[in-house]
Amino acid sequence: MTKILKLLVITLTLSFLSILTFSQQPVPDKPRILISTDIGGTDPDDNQSMAHLLMYSDRFDIEGLVSSPSYGNGSTAEILRMIDLYEKDLPKLLRHNSGFTPPEDLRQVTKQGRKGNAPYRGITTSTEGSDWIIRCAKKVDARPLWVLVWGGLEDLAQALHDAPEIQKNIRVY
Numbered sequence: 001m002t003k004i005l006k007l008l009v010i011t012l013t014l015s016f017l018s019i020l021t022f023s024q025q026p027v028p029d030k031p032r033i034l035i036s037t038d039i040g041g042t043d044p045d046d047n048q049s050m051a052h053l054l055m056y057s058d059r060f061d062i063e064g065l066v067s068s069p070s071y072g073n074g075s076t077a078e079i080l081r082m083i084d085l086y087e088k089d090l091p092k093l094l095r096h097n098s099g100f101t102p103p104e105d106l107r108q109v110t111k112q113g114r115k116g117n118a119p120y121r122g123i124t125t126s127t128e129g130s131d132w133i134i135r136c137a138k139k140v141d142a143r144p145l146w147v148l149v150w151g152g153l154e155d156l157a158q159a160l161h162d163a164p165e166i167q168k169n170i171r172v173y
Contacts, residue, residue, distance in 0.1 A: 032143050034064035034136050036113065036129070038151025039079055041072030046150050047082065054086040054106075058099035062106060063136045063145065066129035068113035070152030076112045083107055113155035122154070123161045130158035137166035144171045 035053065039046035053062075067076045087103040094100060113129025133155060137145050147156055147170050160167060 030059065030061045031146055032061045032063055032136075032141060033146045033148055034066065034133060035062070036066045036068045036133075036147060036149045036151060036153075036155055037079070038069040038072065038074045039067065039082070040074035040077070041069045041151065046074075047078070049150055050079065050082045051085070054082065054101075055089075055093065057086075057101040057106075058097050060101075061143075062101055063109060063139075064129075064132050065106065065110045066113045066132060066155055067111070068129055068152050068155045069115055070117050070154065074151070075115070076110050079110045080107060083110070114152070114158070117152070118154040118157065122157045124158070126158055126162055127155055129155040130162065133159035133170075134163045134166055137169045138163070145169055147172045149173070 035050075037046045037050065039050055050065075053060075065076075065079050067074050067079055069075070083103050083106045086106075090100060090103065109132070111128045111132040113127045114124070118124050133147065137159070139145075149156060149172060156172065
C-alpha cells in the first residue's frame, strides 16, 4: 500500500510540475493560422466551423482560407459565401470588440486548392492554395504558422513537396 501511495504522490508531483512548466510558456497574443477546408463538400461541418472561426477572428491572425475538397463540390465560392454572412453580422460583433478581421482581408487570403484526390503518391502539381501555404510559411515571423486541416491534406502535401524547407515554420493540426 505504501508503494502505491508513494507512486501516486510522485505521479501527482510530476504532473503538477509539468503543468507549471507548460503554463510558463509564452502564448502569442494572436496565433497565425491558415485553414485548409473541404467546405461545401459532402457535409456541413466545415460551414459550422467556419462560422465559429469568423466569430472569433479577433483572436487569430488568419493568413489563409484554402478550399481543398477531396470529395464533393467545395470551392472558394462557399468560403466567400460564409464571409458574406460574417460581414452582415460584423456590425453587431464590433459593438463588443474592435479587433475583428475585415471581410475584405479574408477575401484576399481565400485561395482555391486542389479539387479531388491527389494520386496515390500524394502530390501532383501546385495549386493556388499550395502556393499560398508556401508563401505564408516563408513569411518572416517569430510565430509558427498553424495549418488547421479541416479536410484533405493534398495542398499541404503539395506545399511540403514543393518547398520542404517550410516544415520548420509550420505546425499542423
